[in-house]
Amino acid sequence: MKLSRPEHAAPADAAARRAIPPVICYPVETLPRPDVAGYRAVRPGWDLLEEVIVPPREARFFEVQAGHFFRIVSIEGPQVGDLNLWNLEDLTERFYSGKTRALHGTHLSTGDQLWSSLPYLRPMATITEDTLDWYGFDEHGGSVHDVIGTRCDPYTHYLLSGGENYHHCCHSNLTRALAEETRLMKHACEFHVHDVLNVFMCTGFTRDTGQYFMKASPVRPGDFLEFFAEIDLGGALSACPGGDCSSEHSSDTAACHPLKIEIYRPQQAPAGWEPPAPNGYDRSHGTALD
Numbered sequence: 001m002k003l004s005r006p007e008h009a010a011p012a013d014a015a016a017r018r019a020i021p022p023v024i025c026y027p028v029e030t031l032p033r034p035d036v037a038g039y040r041a042v043r044p045g046w047d048l049l050e051e052v053i054v055p056p057r058e059a060r061f062f063e064v065q066a067g068h069f070f071r072i073v074s075i076e077g078p079q080v081g082d083l084n085l086w087n088l089e090d091l092t093e094r095f096y097s098g099k100t101r102a103l104h105g106t107h108l109s110t111g112d113q114l115w116s117s118l119p120y121l122r123p124m125a126t127i128t129e130d131t132l133d134w135y136g137f138d139e140h141g142g143s144v145h146d147v148i149g150t151r152c153d154p155y156t157h158y159l160l161s162g163g164e165n166y167h168h169c170c171h172s173n174l175t176r177a178l179a180e181e182t183r184l185m186k187h188a189c190e191f192h193v194h195d196v197l198n199v200f201m202c203t204g205f206t207r208d209t210g211q212y213f214m215k216a217s218p219v220r221p222g223d224f225l226e227f228f229a230e231i232d233l234g235g236a237l238s239a240c241p242g243g244d245c246s247s248e249h250s251s252d253t254a255a256c257h258p259l260k261i262e263i264y265r266p267q268q269a270p271a272g273w274e275p276p277a278p279n280g281y282d283r284s285h286g287t288a289l290d
């Protein structure tokens with residue numbers, strides 16, 4: 001992080017250099033946008049296909065067909081969820097939180113899309129409703145549903161705790177859930193677990209040091225985040241051991257609650273919608289070599 005007392009003196013034109021206005025890295029005016037109203041129009045009369053309960057400090061795998069919806073619902077008490085998404089037919093295509101962040105910002109809400117990894121880079125899911133959209137950004141710069149954190153994991157915990165093994169970090173929960181579903185060895189599954197969408201988590205960066213912070217999630221039972229599946233999805237959701245993430249994660253001390261996943265099948269596909277194809281870049285990378 002930045003030194004509070006830098007070693008080097010500011011140059012004479014420091015103020016002018018700092019005053020240069022920022023430019024958005026990825027202007028999204030030319031990014032194809034989803035028709036959220038069209039997606040929502042097919043919700044009335046939809047069928048609830050399946051409900052999956054994610055126990056506290058555990059994760060569960062679920063499947064959603066392209067054109068269906070899923071909701072992550074808060075039940076019983078404030079709880080943060082760590083979400084992984086894969087192409088159901090190909091685990092190498094998975095949610096790319098970094099590029100999603102670059103395109104849509106640090107925290108997601110209605111109309112934002114969850115993009116897949118290179119070389120696919122296509123929308124995997126579109127957020128169609130967010131009952132916490134009222135929160136916006138608070139006085140600390142915090143907001144909900146971030147793509148700036150990673151996922152709590154036992155390796156970082158091992159480093160920070162002086163050598164403690166803890167097995168219910170979201171990374172491990174997601175690894176177990178994927179292993180139980182795919183029957184792959186857990187060490188193979190671990191490499192498919194990736195950075196998450198932190199559902200319901202309230203986070204930001206401190207202004208003075210730029211450090212990642214968390215604070216008690218504003219989520220309450222009944223709140224949900226709703227997605228439209230753009231492609232056939234395999235998902236895994238972990239009920240983070242941090243509970244509402246008001247104090248700490250990576251331990252059994254926080255009050256933890258289950259989460260519910262609801263999967264819905266609409267009566268028809270949204271008008272004009274088709275599953276997006278993988279990215280159209282020719283993949284030559286400027287060389288004729290194979």
Ligand SMILES: [Zn+2]
Binds near residue numbers: 082170239241
């Ligand atoms: Zn976690």
